[in-house]
Amino acid sequence: MKKKWxxxxxxxxxLIFSIAPLVIIAVYSFCSRSPYGKxxxxxxxxxxxxFMEPIYLNVLWRSLLLAMISTVVCLLVGYPMAMIISKASLxxxxxxxxxxxxxxxxxxxxxxxxxxxxxxxxxxxxxxxLSLGIIDEPLKLLYNTGAVTLGMVYNFxxxxxxxxYSVLAKMDECLIEAAKDLGATSTQVFLKITLPLxxxxxxxxxxxxxxxxxxxxxxxxxxxxxxxxxxGNLIQNQFLVARNWQFGSAISMIMMVLIVIAMTIxxxxxxxxxxxxx
Amino acid sequence: xxxxxxxxxxxxxxVGVVGCGQGKTNEQGYYDKLNVxxxxxxxxxxxxxxxxxxxxxxxxxxxxxxxxxxxxxxxAGGTDYDVIFPSEYMIEAMMNEGLLQELDFKNLxxxxxxxDQFKNIAYDPDNKYSVPYFWGTMGxxxxxxxxxxxxxxxxxxxxxxxxxxxxxxxxxxxxxxxxLKKLGYSLNTRNMDELEKAKEALIKQKPLVKAYxxxxxxxxxxxxxxxxxxxxxxxxxxxxxENPDLAYTIPKEGTNLWFDAIAVxxxxxxKKEAELFINYMMRPEVAAKCAAYVKxxxxxxxxxxxLPREDVENELAYPKGDLxxxxxxxxxxxxxxxxxxRIWTEIKVH
Numbered sequence: 225m226k227k228k229w230x231x232x233x234x235x236x237x238x239l240i241f242s243i244a245p246l247v248i249i250a251v252y253s254f255c256s257r258s259p260y261g262k263x264x265x266x267x268x269x270x271x272x273x274x275f276m277e278p279i280y281l282n283v284l285w286r287s288l289l290l291a292m293i294s295t296v297v298c299l300l301v302g303y304p305m306a307m308i309i310s311k312a313s314l315x316x317x318x319x320x321x322x323x324x325x326x327x328x329x330x331x332x333x334x335x336x337x338x339x340x341x342x343x344x345x346x347x348x349x350x351x352x353x354l355s356l357g358i359i360d361e362p363l364k365l366l367y368n369t370g371a372v373t374l375g376m377v378y379n380f381x382x383x384x385x386x387x388x389y390s391v392l393a394k395m396d397e398c399l400i401e402a403a404k405d406l407g408a409t410s411t412q413v414f415l416k417i418t419l420p421l422x423x424x425x426x427x428x429x430x431x432x433x434x435x436x437x438x439x440x441x442x443x444x445x446x447x448x449x450x451x452x453x454x455x456g457n458l459i460q461n462q463f464l465v466a467r468n469w470q471f472g473s474a475i476s477m478i479m480m481v482l483i484v485i486a487m488t489i490x491x492x493x494x495x496x497x498x499x500x501x502x
Numbered sequence: 503x504x505x506x507x508x509x510x511x512x513x514x515x516x517v518g519v520v521g522c523g524q525g526k527t528n529e530q531g532y533y534d535k536l537n538v539x540x541x542x543x544x545x546x547x548x549x550x551x552x553x554x555x556x557x558x559x560x561x562x563x564x565x566x567x568x569x570x571x572x573x574x575x576x577x578a579g580g581t582d583y584d585v586i587f588p589s590e591y592m593i594e595a596m597m598n599e600g601l602l603q604e605l606d607f608k609n610l611x612x613x614x615x616x617x618d619q620f621k622n623i624a625y626d627p628d629n630k631y632s633v634p635y636f637w638g639t640m641g642x643x644x645x646x647x648x649x650x651x652x653x654x655x656x657x658x659x660x661x662x663x664x665x666x667x668x669x670x671x672x673x674x675x676x677x678x679x680x681x682l683k684k685l686g687y688s689l690n691t692r693n694m695d696e697l698e699k700a701k702e703a704l705i706k707q708k709p710l711v712k713a714y715x716x717x718x719x720x721x722x723x724x725x726x727x728x729x730x731x732x733x734x735x736x737x738x739x740x741x742x743x744e745n746p747d748l749a750y751t752i753p754k755e756g757t758n759l760w761f762d763a764i765a766v767x768x769x770x771x772x773k774k775e776a777e778l779f780i781n782y783m784m785r786p787e788v789a790a791k792c793a794a795y796v797k798x799x800x801x802x803x804x805x806x807x808x809l810p811r812e813d814v815e816n817e818l819a820y821p822k823g824d825l826x827x828x829x830x831x832x833x834x835x836x837x838x839x840x841x842x843x844r845i846w847t848e849i850k851v852h
Contacts, residue, residue, distance in 0.1 A: 259836040259837035260595060260598060260599050260836065261839075262599070279844070279847055279848050279851055280847070282851045283847065283851055286851070340718075344727065345727045346725055346726075346727060364666065366713075367712060367713045445672075449712065449713025449714060449715065450672040450713060450714030450715060450850070451708075451711070451713065451714065451850070452850060452851070453847055453850035453851055457850075458847065461843060461846075461847070462843070463574060464568065464570045464571050464574055465568070465570045465673075465674060465839075465843060466839055466840050466842075466843035467570070467573070467574075467839055467840075468839075468840055468843070471840075
């Protein structure tokens with residue numbers, strides 16, 4: 225009985241800061257608007273219909289594509305990293321984790337601004353290459369899709385490495401030894417033992433990276449130079465520029481549905497012992 | 503258990519009571535706090551300190567980057583800003599939405615210092631809700647070392663020669679507005695055909711554009727990373743100070759003439775102190791200090807006498823002749839705002 229009380233702060237928190245805003249967004253997304261964007265409580269499906277127009281579907285497709293690319297890169301870079309950390313000796317492991325988490329203590333915006341400095345025409349990378357005579361004129365590193373992807377991968381890779389690492393670190397070494405005793409090559413061990421057993425971590429990692437990647441707007445603004453518009457930018461514009469909170473809410477709802485679908489698919493892979501993050 | 507809950511409730515109530523009791527009247531009879539919400543980099547900080555000292559009112563100073571951001575916050579409610587600095591079309595929108603308080607000009611004797619040409623402009627025809635602060639134009643700031651000859655037309659921003667060296671402003675009204683001007687239309691157009699033509703022009707221009715920025719363009723121009731950029735006049739003056747290779751031009755097709763004014767939103771519960779602050783801001787020496795710091799053109803004629811002559815006589819900062827012939831003032835687009843947003847999205851997606 226007593227323990228139940230302990231959950232009250234959390235329940236209140238969730239009610240006020242998660243459920244109530246969600247309900248408000250859902251309601252707004254079906255409301256009509258006045259010329260100045262005031263919420264008029266009259267049911268309409270207009271904003272969802274509007275999203276089905278080719279330009280907005282195009283924005284959706286771009287965001288999904290860019291998020292998918294970032295997620296794949298995070299996986300390709302993050303998985304080996306998690307493996308290296310998990311295989312290190314305990315003392316080394318702590319140092320490696322520390323080194324890995326340390327940059328996260330710097331503000332996310334600050335880190336993104338730092339990339340802007342690094343990548344700009346007169347930034348250190350271009351200056352170095354120029355002075356070494358490798359290039360004749362500065363490379364256009366900033367303000368393109370590549371820079372946006374880089375920014376996403378850099379900022380979101382911890383979300384991939386940490387869950388994969390937590391699964392790999394808990395893995396029973398005996399299984400691998402047994403496989404080796406039975407004559408499996410290291411490729412076979414990885415494909416048949418390590419990879420399948422680490423799937424829950426991988427799936428958590430994919431969701432953890434994909435979700436912020438699909439909704440980011442700061443990274444595309446700063447590193448993309450406003451050249452492209454992603455779902456996050458579109459929503460931001462509706463609230464701040466177009467005075468169309470209703471449409472912005474509808475896009476947010478659509479995005480949430482997409483994320484719920486992704487999570488439902490992934491929950492199939494959840495392991496019994498809760499190797500993932502949820 | 504009940505006791506703990508009760509205790510929590512009591513604590514919360516106490517926080518509420520203390521929170522309400524925070525502000526009080528000072529010895530001069532003023533409420534001792536004022537919430538000022540202004541653009542970034544748009545005031546001489548010392549001016550705020552002087553006001554605090556003189557009247558014993560503590561100023562809570564916050565910044566915004568766009569009119570729309572400010573509008574969204576005020577409209578959403580829950581804030582208690584006393585003084586805001588909206589641009590002309592935003593004043594119109596806020597007036598229509600009933601978000602501005604009518605000013606009592608009896609409390610604003612310094613209003614006489616404002617130039618007559620800046621009074622009763624279309625956005626606030628009877629000048630009831632706002633007093634002008636700064637004004638200016640939009641133009642092209644360019645690097646004379648990277649650009650051959652003089653620029654006098656918006657067409658320069660469409661010149662293939664400068665591919666990858668052109669910076670545009672990441673703001674629908676400004677970027678679409680000057681494109682409409684280039685095509686010879688009004689920048690307040692509600693004609694879908696004209697808007698479509700502007701869209702096509704901007705899509706054509708896109709491969710030449712290095713970036714769409716709001717503030718970062720200043721860095722790029724100072725460091726010489728870009729050849730030219732769309733810029734507001736005051737920013738351009740600051741940039742030229744930093745990098746003498748830069749020049750500013752107001753293209754011949756005409757441009758956007760803008761005004762930023764000071765107003766009191768309905769969220770304010772301390773109009774008396776807000777008006778005190780506005781009146782203080784219109785003192786010639788205060789307005790001059792701000793103009794010297796911000797570099798935009800002040801609407802305060804008395805303050806102009808206190809500024810260095812080379813600043814005031816600079817025709818790029820203070821264009822001579824009939825202002826309204828050179829520039830068109832933004833009018834709020836009302837329901838058409840969403841159409842501008844839609845073509846902006848189309849341009850960005852392309």
